[in-house]
Amino acid sequence: xxxxxxxxxxxxxxxxxxxxxxxxxxxxxxxxxxxxxxxxxxxxxxxxxxxxxxxxxxxxxxxxxxxxxxxxxxxxxxxxxxxxxxxxxxxxxxxxxxxxxxxxxxxxxxxxxxxxxxxxxxxxxxxxxxxxxxxxxxxxxxxxxxxxxxxxxxxxxxxxxxxxxxxxxxxxxxxxxxxxxxxxxxxxxxxxxxxxxxxxxxxxxxxxxxxxxxxxxxxxxxxxxxxxxxxxxxxxxxxxxxxxxxxxxxxxxxxxxxxxxxxxxxxxxxxxxxxxxxxxxxxxxxxxxxxxxxxxxxxxxxxxxxxxxxxxxxxxxxxxxxxxxxxxxxxxxxxxxxxxxxxxxxxxxxxxxxxxxxxxxxxxxxxxxxxxxxxxxxxxxxxxxxxxxxxxxxxxxxxxxxxxxxxxxxxxxxxxxxxxxxxxxxxxxxxxxxxxxxxxxxxxxxxxxxxxxxxxxxxxxxxxxxxxxxxxxxxxxxxxxxxxxxxxxxxxxxxxxxxxxxxxxxxxxxxxxxxxxxxxxxxxxxxxxxxxxxxxxxxxxxxxxxxxxxxxxxxxxxxxxxxxxxxxxxxxxxxxxxxxxxxxxxxxxxxxxxxxxxxxxxxxxxxxxxxxxxxxxxxxxxxxxxxxxxxxxxxxxxxxxxxxxxxxxxxxxxxxxxxxxxxxxxxxxxxxxxxxxxxxxxxxxxxxxxxxxxxxxxxxxxxxxxxxxxxxxxxxxxxxxxxxxxxxxxxxxxxxxxxxxxxxxxxxxxxxxxxxxxxxxxxxxxxxxxxxxxxxxxxxxxxxxxxxxxxxxxxxxxxxxxxxxxxxxxxxxxxx
Amino acid sequence: xxxxxxxxxxxxxxxxxxxxxxxxxxxxxxxxxxxxxxxxxxxxxxxxxxxxxxxxxxxxxxxxxxxxxxxxxxxxxxxxxxxxxxxxxxxxxxxxxxxxxxxxxxxxxx
Numbered sequence: 001x002x003x004x005x006x007x008x009x010x011x012x013x014x015x016x017x018x019x020x021x022x023x024x025x026x027x028x029x030x031x032x033x034x035x036x037x038x039x040x041x042x043x044x045x046x047x048x049x050x051x052x053x054x055x056x057x058x059x060x061x062x063x064x065x066x067x068x069x070x071x072x073x074x075x076x077x078x079x080x081x082x083x084x085x086x087x088x089x090x091x092x093x094x095x096x097x098x099x100x101x102x103x104x105x106x107x108x109x110x111x112x113x114x115x116x117x118x119x120x121x122x123x124x125x126x127x128x129x130x131x132x133x134x135x136x137x138x139x140x141x142x143x144x145x146x147x148x149x150x151x152x153x154x155x156x157x158x159x160x161x162x163x164x165x166x167x168x169x170x171x172x173x174x175x176x177x178x179x180x181x182x183x184x185x186x187x188x189x190x191x192x193x194x195x196x197x198x199x200x201x202x203x204x205x206x207x208x209x210x211x212x213x214x215x216x217x218x219x220x221x222x223x224x225x226x227x228x229x230x231x232x233x234x235x236x237x238x239x240x241x242x243x244x245x246x247x248x249x250x251x252x253x254x255x256x257x258x259x260x261x262x263x264x265x266x267x268x269x270x271x272x273x274x275x276x277x278x279x280x281x282x283x284x285x286x287x288x289x290x291x292x293x294x295x296x297x298x299x300x301x302x303x304x305x306x307x308x309x310x311x312x313x314x315x316x317x318x319x320x321x322x323x324x325x326x327x328x329x330x331x332x333x334x335x336x337x338x339x340x341x342x343x344x345x346x347x348x349x350x351x352x353x354x355x356x357x358x359x360x361x362x363x364x365x366x367x368x369x370x371x372x373x374x375x376x377x378x379x380x381x382x383x384x385x386x387x388x389x390x391x392x393x394x395x396x397x398x399x400x401x402x403x404x405x406x407x408x409x410x411x412x413x414x415x416x417x418x419x420x421x422x423x424x425x426x427x428x429x430x431x432x433x434x435x436x437x438x439x440x441x442x443x444x445x446x447x448x449x450x451x452x453x454x455x456x457x458x459x460x461x462x463x464x465x466x467x468x469x470x471x472x473x474x475x476x477x478x479x480x481x482x483x484x485x486x487x488x489x490x491x492x493x494x495x496x497x498x499x500x501x502x503x504x505x506x507x508x509x510x511x512x513x514x515x516x517x518x519x520x521x522x523x524x525x526x527x528x529x530x531x532x533x534x535x536x537x538x539x540x541x542x543x544x545x546x547x548x549x550x551x552x553x554x555x556x557x558x559x560x561x562x563x564x565x566x567x568x569x570x571x572x573x574x575x576x577x578x579x580x581x582x583x584x585x586x587x588x589x590x591x592x593x594x595x596x597x598x599x600x601x602x603x604x605x606x607x608x609x610x611x612x613x614x615x616x617x618x619x620x621x622x623x624x625x626x627x628x629x630x631x632x633x634x635x636x637x638x639x640x641x642x643x644x645x646x647x648x649x650x651x652x653x654x655x656x657x658x659x660x661x662x663x664x665x666x667x668x669x670x671x672x673x674x675x676x677x678x679x680x681x682x683x684x685x686x687x688x689x690x691x692x693x694x695x696x697x698x699x700x701x702x703x704x705x706x707x708x709x710x711x712x713x714x715x716x717x718x719x720x721x722x723x724x725x726x727x728x729x730x731x732x733x734x735x736x737x738x739x740x741x742x743x744x745x746x747x748x749x750x751x752x753x754x755x756x757x758x759x760x761x762x763x764x765x766x767x768x769x770x771x772x773x774x775x776x777x778x779x780x781x782x783x784x785x786x787x788x789x790x791x792x793x794x795x796x797x798x799x800x801x802x803x804x805x806x807x808x809x810x811x812x813x814x815x816x
Numbered sequence: 817x818x819x820x821x822x823x824x825x826x827x828x829x830x831x832x833x834x835x836x837x838x839x840x841x842x843x844x845x846x847x848x849x850x851x852x853x854x855x856x857x858x859x860x861x862x863x864x865x866x867x868x869x870x871x872x873x874x875x876x877x878x879x880x881x882x883x884x885x886x887x888x889x890x891x892x893x894x895x896x897x898x899x900x901x902x903x904x905x906x907x908x909x910x911x912x913x914x915x916x917x918x919x920x921x922x923x924x925x926x
Contacts, residue, residue: 519832519850522872522879522886545832549870549881557881561867806835806846807823809918 002030005302006091006099008081008246009107010035012044012455013275013291015062017105020299022071028303031073032099034091037130038078040065044130045288045423045456048320051134051162054500084250086268103270103302106247106258110240110276110286115150118211124218125234128159140233141166142770147233148172148221150209152179154319156237157196161321163235164201165500171229172196173207173221183317183328187344188351188367195324195349199502204229242277242284257284262309264298274298280310288423288455289315316377316422318370318458323501323512325366327373330380331355332363343394352394359387372396374462375410378418411465420462423455431463435470442475443467484523486515491744495531504536506543520546527745530632533668534740537782544799550630553802554790555612563612564605566629567619568665571639571658571677572600581622589615599636599674601627613803616791625665625789632746633668634675634736637661638686642679642696651696653679656725660732666787667779670743670752673736688716691749692732701728705735705761706753714750717758720766734775735765741778820908820915826852827912834869834878837916844905844916845869847889849876855889856907856916862887862900 005021007014010033018031041063049055068075079093084104092098112127114120126136137159140147144167149160152174164170172179178189179196193203208224212234221229242257253259253267257279264272264280274294276286285291290313300308316329332355334340343352348368354376355363361380366373375397379386386393397410414420416429434440434449446463447454453463467475482488489497494513503509506528510520520528525546532540544552555563569578582602586594592606607615616626628635639657643649657677676687677694687693689709693716695702700723704716719735722728738761743752753761764771794800829835829848836859837844843859845868853876859869866882876889886895892904906917 517875519874521874522884525872525874545830545873548872553870557867557870559864559882561865561870801828801830801835805838805843806828808838809821809823810840 002028003102004100005029005031005103005105006101007031007033007105007107008084008091009033009109009275009277010037010041010075011107011109011275012041012062012288013109013295014105014107015041015295016292017107017274017295017299017302018071018073020296021302024299024305025303029103031071032101033068033073033075034079034081034093034097034099035075035077036080037132039131040068040075040077042131043455045320047128047131047134048158048162050131051137051159052165052500053162054165054496057131081246084246084252084271086250086252086271089270101270103272105298105302106252106266106271106273106277107275108243108246108277111243112236113239113241114236115209115238117209119213119218120236122212122214122218123216124214124232125212125236128155128235128237129240134162137163137233137235138166141168143232144168145232146171146230147235148229148231149235149237150221151235151237151239152176152203152205153182153237153239154180154317156235157192158320159235159237160196160201161199161324163233164199168233169200171202171204171231173209173223173229174203174205175208177205179203179205180319180326180328183365184326184367185332185353185365187342188326188328188353188365191349191351191367192319192324192326199323240276240286242279244277247271247273247277255279255282262297262311263301263306264294264310265301272298272301281312283312287315287317289313289425292424314380316364316373318373318422318456320456320458325368325370327364327366327370329365329373329377330361330363332365338362341390341394354394356386359385359390361386374419374422374459375414377422378415381419408465408469411462412469420466421450421452421455421459424451426450426452428466431466432470435467440467441471483527484521486510486517486520486524487513489513491527491747494528495535495742495744498531498535504532504539505541506532506546526551530668530670530745533786534782537785551632552799553609553612554616554626554628554630554794555607556630558605560606562606562608564603564629565607565612565615565619566597566601566603566627567624568627568661569601570661571637571654573639573654573658574602578622578624581619581624585615585618588618597629597636599629600638601629601636603629610803610805613794613800617795620789620792620795624791626791628665631668632671633666634661634664634673636674637664638674638676638690640677640679640684642677646679648682649679649696650698651679651701651725653677653685653694653696656694656696656701656728657685659725660729663729664733664736664779664783666789667736667740667783668786669736669740671746671748673739673749675732689713690716692735694728694732700724703728703731703735706750706758708748708750712750717753719762730772730776731765733779734772735761737775737779737782738764740782741775820917823914823916825912826854826909826914828914829854832873834871834873836869839918843867843869845878846907846914846916847873847878849873849889853889854907854909854914856905857887857889857892858902858905860902861885862894862902863898868902 043060043062046060079095081091082094083092090098090100112129147163147168147170149156149172152172160170160172178186179192210224211222218234221231244254244258247258248254257277258273260266260273260278260280264274266273275291297308297310314330319326339356341354350368353365360383364376414428418428420428431450431452440446453460483491509528529543529546550556555565589611591604595603597603637657637660639654642653673691675692676685676690678685678687679696689707693704702721703719705719707716708714739749823837832850834845834847844856845859846856848854859867861880863885866880868878870881871878877886879886885898888895893901908915
């Protein structure tokens with residue numbers, strides 16, 4: 001019969017230990033896990049991207065439920081172990097489950113340190129430790145209110161960046177003079193502070209928190225110098241301490257953490273401890289690489305290899321805030337026996353410092369440019385004598401030995417035992433070996449087989465380069481379809497990064513996201529222009545040279561190079577004066593074709609480009625504005641005559657259509673948006689094949705969306721039923737805004753809806769009133785900048801160069 | 817004989833944009849790239865005659881507004897899988913002033 005192994009805790013360290021154990025001694029143990037958190041094993045390092053909205057929880061799961069079932073492991077979720085009976089060899093959970101063990105592994109992790117200031121227990125004070133904390137913070141962030149993060153270390157800054165990305169006004173309080181003083185020297189700390197502040201996060205250093213006060217919940221934070229900072233959320237991220245209370249209570253030797261030997265065994269030979277709760281050789285650890293090393297050692301011990309031993313290691317620190325590159329390793333205090341090499345490039349925001357002792361690297365701080373971190377780490381680890389390359393050392397590996405190497409050659413030049421993935425301690429040889437031996441062709445395969453790039457992900461670029469070096473063209477990084485040939489990123493990734501990195505111009509996007517062309521192409525430029533218009537309505541200056549000609553000259557180009565012009569007819573309603581004005585324009589400019597469109601308005605075709613401003617001037621006199629018949633934006637709202645005239649009409653469909661059109665005209669969208677309102681289910685306005693449609697009934701308004709009647713034919717889906725016109729407008733506007741924020745450029749609503757899922761759209765627009773209102777308000781805000789009639793702007797002289805030739809050359813002149 | 821004709825100044829053309837010069841032989845599109853290089857080609861896509869001056873300018877190429885052919889501003893040739901070419905007209909930039917050379921036109925008119 002197999003031995004019974006019980007594990008208390010289900011974090012990353014025991015998860016990794018089980019992977020090793022299942023590999024080394026399959027079937028030897030019957031495994032039972034008690035997890036105080038009600039969930040499976042997930043990647044805690046990635047909580048920051050979850051908080052900032054860059055990743056979803058599902059994306060950071062390491063072992064899904066299926067993994068436990070497949071490996072025959074019993075996982076008790078939400079069971080906290082309250083007692084260990086070492087004599088009877090059992091553990092008991094708070095739900096009363098008692099489980100016997102032959103071997104016990106304690107992996108209870110750490111608990112966040114709470115500064116015991118007055119008010120530390122008020123509602124609204126959170127820590128930053130697990131998914132529950134992140135979810136609580138995201139909930140609090142919805143208020144867009146003020147937050148204070150106490151602690152300017154790694155966790156505190158990641159929390160601050162995440163809350164800032166969620167729209168909160170964040171202040172970081174740090175008790176020391178510079179940020180991350182344990183990992184950074186003051187110069188790098190200063191650069192970091194500046195970068196953090198540039199994102200709109202306030203930083204107060206030398207800040208001593210005296211009290212958190214408020215009426216029944218957090219209201220403000222008071223500092224020792226009397227400063228008062230209003231806040232509805234306080235996040236304490238000042239440090240962690242090993243969670244060893246349970247072990248102590250069971251009489252196991254505990255110092256700072258649970259005391260274990262190099263084999264991870266406590267003073268009870270059947271009980272092991274690993275992870276943040278363990279103290280080995282007098283040290284406790286918090287970074288993932290040594291914890292994974294503990295997992296490896298524990299698994300080997302449990303598998304019967306008693307020689308396996310944990311050896312202390314220095315681990316580089318990296319900050320996981322998108323857009324801030326930071327790397328720190330080893331010891332960088334100044335000293336008489338030490339020398340340093342410093343490189344500063346203020347313009348580029350780069351700072352690098354190497355601390356040397358006896359011609360060997362003992363510490364490194366890199367800020368702004370961290371690509372050489374792995375190489376410096378390797379030199380340090382191997383105690384390489386650097387005296388030969390001292391002059392060029394700071395410039396990095398590519399500058400060694402003459403001409404600079406390209407990044408690919410730099411990776412090729414790394415020795416086989418160079419560490420690529422610091423989190424999982426995976427070296428180059430192991431990765432290339434696995435790629436060749438197992439025929440791996442995707443990044444996910446490499447992650448699955450080697451663990452490289454599977455934790456924090458910061459070495460993904462290196463791993464990808466290794467894949468290209470090893471298998472060449474067989475490596476296809478594009479699991480997602482790239483936007484165009486200028487980038488490997490897909491539309492969704494680009495949209496996400498525009499927000500996360502606060503990119504507000506096309507050159508900034510291309511620079512930060514490493515476009516391979518100098519100024520993009522005809523595919524990506526209009527897409528980027530739309531994304532920036534949508535995401536930063538107040539800050540972004542529309543780039544006309546990145547718009548398709550129709551949107552640049554506000555008319556539709558025809559096959560012969562002439563243009564067609566369609567003025568707006570609100571809801572398809574017109575009158576004698578408007579028709580007369582159109583007739584006059586047609587005569588005056590000898591317009592060869594006049595046609596009624598499918599969207600209930602009038603199209604004038606065959607207008608010469610030079611005549612456009614004059615045509616618009618005449619139409620404008622009669623009160624016409626652009627119909628945006630050329631736009632990736634709101635086109636028409638088609639209506640029937642409704643209750644005013646029709647004997648079947650149930651509501652004022654014409655009035656609602658006009659109201660929607662007047663509210664939404666001018667808005668840019670990923671692709672064109674056509675709407676319709678029908679006054680009864682007979683549906684004369686054909687609302688059930690539109691992007692958004694309304695069917696009026698006696699009891700209210702049935703809102704439809706995601707129809708198509710072009711390349712594809714598709715009936716609409718029903719979003720839901722509302723009672724009043726006001727509600728109908730709010731729902732339609734919110735739906736459109738959701739599409740504006742999530743759609744890929746040129747993706748019509750029905751394709752977007754298919755991708756996102758109809759139930760999810762219904763949930764956000766129909767069921768979640770707060771979300772709906774927030775979408776609605778963002779649309780309204782954006783309209784402040786969008787509702788400008790482009791025709792009258794051009795009649796008054798804007799872009800006049802567009803409509804006139806630069807010069808005319810006659811025969812005589814040409815012949816001179 | 818090269819016949820250089822003044823057509824205006826660099827600032828008449830928006831960056832990553834184009835203006836037209838009307839000639840008896842049809843329109844010529846004069847382009848200005850993001851880094852202020854100037855090129856002139858016939859305003860007539862080799863595919864279906866689309867007005868290239870109305871296209872999106874990227875690098876030293878323009879994408880035709882009608883059917884997305886990409887034409888090199890340097891050579892007038894279609895890039896990628898498409899085949900075809902338009903006439904490329906010599907341009908001279910003297911300070912701010914722009915000149916194009918209309919040799920063929922001059923000889924024909926003479």
